[in-house]
Amino acid sequence: MLFKTFKSIWSRNSTLVYHVRLCTSASNSQTSVIPDCNFETKLLKVAIIGMPNAGKSTFINGIMDRKVCATSAKVHTTRGKAMAIFTQEESQIVFVDTPGLVNDKEQKRYNLEKTFIRDCKNVLKQTDVIGVIHDVTNIWTREKLDIKIIKLLDMHKDKPSFLIFNKVDVLKSKRKLLDLTRQLTENCIDGKPILTGKSFKKVDSENKGWPYFQDIFMTSSLTGDGLQKIKDYLVGLARPSEWIFPEEVWTDQTAETVITNTVKATFLDFLPQEIPYVLKPAIEYFNINESGAITTVVIVKCPSQRIASLVAGASDGKLRQMTERVQRDLQDAFQNYVKINIVLQPR
Numbered sequence: 001m002l003f004k005t006f007k008s009i010w011s012r013n014s015t016l017v018y019h020v021r022l023c024t025s026a027s028n029s030q031t032s033v034i035p036d037c038n039f040e041t042k043l044l045k046v047a048i049i050g051m052p053n054a055g056k057s058t059f060i061n062g063i064m065d066r067k068v069c070a071t072s073a074k075v076h077t078t079r080g081k082a083m084a085i086f087t088q089e090e091s092q093i094v095f096v097d098t099p100g101l102v103n104d105k106e107q108k109r110y111n112l113e114k115t116f117i118r119d120c121k122n123v124l125k126q127t128d129v130i131g132v133i134h135d136v137t138n139i140w141t142r143e144k145l146d147i148k149i150i151k152l153l154d155m156h157k158d159k160p161s162f163l164i165f166n167k168v169d170v171l172k173s174k175r176k177l178l179d180l181t182r183q184l185t186e187n188c189i190d191g192k193p194i195l196t197g198k199s200f201k202k203v204d205s206e207n208k209g210w211p212y213f214q215d216i217f218m219t220s221s222l223t224g225d226g227l228q229k230i231k232d233y234l235v236g237l238a239r240p241s242e243w244i245f246p247e248e249v250w251t252d253q254t255a256e257t258v259i260t261n262t263v264k265a266t267f268l269d270f271l272p273q274e275i276p277y278v279l280k281p282a283i284e285y286f287n288i289n290e291s292g293a294i295t296t297v298v299i300v301k302c303p304s305q306r307i308a309s310l311v312a313g314a315s316d317g318k319l320r321q322m323t324e325r326v327q328r329d330l331q332d333a334f335q336n337y338v339k340i341n342i343v344l345q346p347r
Helices: 056-064 104-109 115-126 147-155 174-184 227-237 255-270 305-312 314-334
Strands: 002-005 009-011 020-024 029-032 042-050 082-088 091-097 129-135 161-166 215-218 249-251 280-288 294-302 338-346
Touching: 042 056, 042 115, 042 147, 042 227, 056 082, 056 091, 056 161, 056 227, 082 227, 091 227, 129 147, 161 174, 215 227, 255 280, 255 294, 255 314, 294 305, 305 314, 305 338, 314 338
Parallel strands: 009 249, 042 091, 042 129, 129 161, 161 215, 294 338
Antiparallel strands: 002 020, 020 029, 082 091, 082 249, 280 294
16 A cells, blocks of 8 residues: 655645545555545636736635735746635635746747746646636737637637636726627627627637637726626536545645745836846745744845846845835735745855
């Protein structure tokens, strides 16, 4: 009889736990020991996809009511897939946040990992339902779905999908929202025409929408408007199944990953142009006490002394501001006290 221990994951009270499965070598079968496989529980795995900076991570954080995924105003904050686990009564919803869809040119420009493009495709194979986040405030892209999204949806046409119009608090025109709904769904829900008093006609042969969305939601991830409706919708889609994670777990990321991703996201917000994309944060020291309070030191490697000086700012003022922001965000994530020291290290 063999025991397989999955990587450590963090619970809601910042306690380090392990997800263990019991494996019988003879039958090659697996039985989870956490939780009991009695099928009184329900499970739903949700992939959240969209273009860079559409608000995928902010949406998940809003659903979770804690900062599970690092966010910033710049593109490509999310560099790899990350899970957020929302558990309500007997239902567990596992959200998978994915990097924004990019092409080869963007991958090279922002020095993105090779897995950046593959992650999204692999995630869709493992999930039950697909949520598409669409930024209605971007005047250059809001009139249509990107072709990369349409192709992914077409590849997984057998899976339910839903559309989320994000940042609707900024777009005041209800008529514009209705027009966008008609365009991005080709005036269809689940492949069937929407019955309205106004006729819909394609202006050209280019595919601008996806006619098989099962539902459409209007939300503001920043203010929280509309998020409860999506929670209720997803809980309703959950089906009897064994949970993937224990009830107290809120992410599949290690504490070190949460910390370094938060540092990266904060640097993206504070630093100009492409400087933050070349900085490499790494954990130098990490400790958690009995009450769950965290003390950590993060070393940030800079390409040169000049870059390090730009990052630090006059009298290290900018570095202090960034450190304070990181500390607040981490305390929101772990829901416990966090003391962090960020040290710049020129190469």
